Structure formats: C-alpha cells, structure tokens
Amino acid sequence: MALHAGIKKEEHRGSSDIPLDEEGLEQARSLAERIESGEWDVLYSSDLLRAKQTAEILNVKLETEMYLDSRLRERSGGLIEGTTEEERVQKWGADWRELDVGFETHESIISRGLSFIEDISAQHQSQKILIVSHGAFIKRLLNELLSDSPIEESLKNTSLTCLIRRENGWHCDLFNCTAHLLKADTLEM
Numbered sequence: 494m495a496l497h498a499g500i501k502k503e504e505h506r507g508s509s510d511i512p513l514d515e516e517g518l519e520q521a522r523s524l525a526e527r528i529e530s531g532e533w534d535v536l537y538s539s540d541l542l543r544a545k546q547t548a549e550i551l552n553v554k555l556e557t558e559m560y561l562d563s564r565l566r567e568r569s570g571g572l573i574e575g576t577t578e579e580e581r582v583q584k585w586g587a588d589w590r591e592l593d594v595g596f597e598t599h600e601s602i603i604s605r606g607l608s609f610i611e612d613i614s615a616q617h618q619s620q621k622i623l624i625v626s627h628g629a630f631i632k633r634l635l636n637e638l639l640s641d642s643p644i645e646e647s648l649k650n651t652s653l654t655c656l657i658r659r660e661n662g663w664h665c666d667l668f669n670c671t672a673h674l675l676k677a678d679t680l681e682m
Contacts, residue, residue, distance in 0.1 A: 513543045520651040520674060521550040527653070527673035530554050534620035537613065539565035539627060547651065548625040555623070564609040567627035568602055571595020599633065606634040614658065628652075638663040649674075 513521065524547070533555050538548035540561040552559045572594040573581055581589045613622055628648040635644050638656065648654070648669050655667040 513546045517543065517650065518546070518550070521547040523673045524651045524653070525551050525554045528554055528623070530556065532621060533557055533623040535560070535617055536623045536625070537562055537565065537609075538625040539563070539567070539630075541566055541627070544625045544627060551623070551625065557623075562609060564605040565624065565626040566630065568629045568633070569595070569597035571597070602630060602633050603637050606630065607637065610634070610638070635665070639665055644668075 528551055534557060536548055536552055536555060536557050536559045538544050538559065538561055540563050544565070545561060548559060548561075573589075573596075576584070585592055585594070628650075631648055631654065632644055635654070635656075642665070646669060649671045651674065652669045652671050653667060653673075654665065654669060657664050657666055
C-alpha cells in the first residue's frame with residue numbers, strides 16, 4: 494500500500510523538509526475519512542515533515558504502530574530544490590536540465606526503496622502495511638516492482654495505491670485513486 498503526501502506549489506520540493514499547506518492538510522483529512530480503522534496493522538512514513546504530517550493525521554483514525562523511515566524520502570532534487578522553473582532558467586539558462594544539478598540517481602532511489610520493501614516484507618509477513626511517501630519516489634518504485642506494466646502517470650496528492658505480494662511477484666489492485674478527494678469536492682459544491 495502506498496500513499497503520497499500533498500503539496501501543490503510551483504517550487505521543486507524534492508527532499509526539502511517543508512510542511513503541508515492547508516490544502517495538503519485537508520486532503521490528508523479526507524484520506525483519513527476513507528481509511529478504515531482496524532484494516533491496517535502498521536503504518537510507515539517518510540520522515541520528511543509533509544509525509545509525517547499526513548501519516549499522523551491518518552494514524553489518529555488508525556491508532557496503530559507508526560514508524561518513520563528515511564528510505565521513503567522523495568528523490569533529492571539537488572541544487573534545484575526550493576526553486577521555480579523561472580529561477581532555474583534565470584540561474585542556469587533554458588538548458589538547465591542538461592546540467593548536473595545533483596539529482597539523486599535512479600539507482601540510489603531504487604536501492605533504498607527495495608531495501609525498505611524487503612525489510613518490511615520480512616518483518617510484517619502476514620500484516621497489512623500502510624505506507625506514506627512521495628509521488629516521484631513511489632512512481633519509480635512501482636515501475637521497478639511492476640516491471641510488466643510501466644507507469645507513466647504521475648501520482649496525485651494523497652492518492653491511494655494498493656499492492657499485493659503474490660508467489661509470482663507484486664500486483665497492483667488499486668492505482669493512484671483519489672476518490673476521497675472527489676467526495677470532498679462534491680460536498681463543498
């Protein structure tokens with residue numbers, strides 16, 4: 494199971510440790526309403542503040558064990574973290590994407606992600622695990638675990654994705670679902 498914490502800003506946030514904005518907090522509360530108490534045995538979260546806040550909101554309803562793990566952090570954006578596209582073009586030029594700005598490598602992301610998955614799979618063999626992490630990290634890890642079905646779509650804030658481990662590997666039962674946000678939008682109208 495994977496979730497991701499919500500932030501809607503123009504800035505690249507990456508592994509910057511920033512809090513959720515009010516919209517992100519509201520999205521987390523909507524997700525908490527969707528999550529069933531007693532359905533989850535354990536909750537893991539990235540230790541970055543925006544994911545931790547989401548996990549804490551969820552855990553008020555779940556009342557389960559909660560662990561923070563730095564391996565669930567978002568991909569580090571190197572020098573571009575905290576900058577807007579306009580600032581990057583101004584500082585490095587229109588071709589800034591061609592430069593080495595210190596992005597965390599794909600190999601590093603996959604290594605720490607798979608290490609986490611292996612550890613929790615061994616530790617919680619028959620338990621249902623809820624994970625709160627970040628969109629780009631989750632997307633890369635899903636593409637590694639579900640190599641037969643490449644994922645192109647970016648994950649939405651506080652989306653719900655369910656994975657089940659079977660004898661022949663990982664299977665996705667639910668992908669990038671934000672029905673809880675649609676319900677909240679409908680109530681506001």
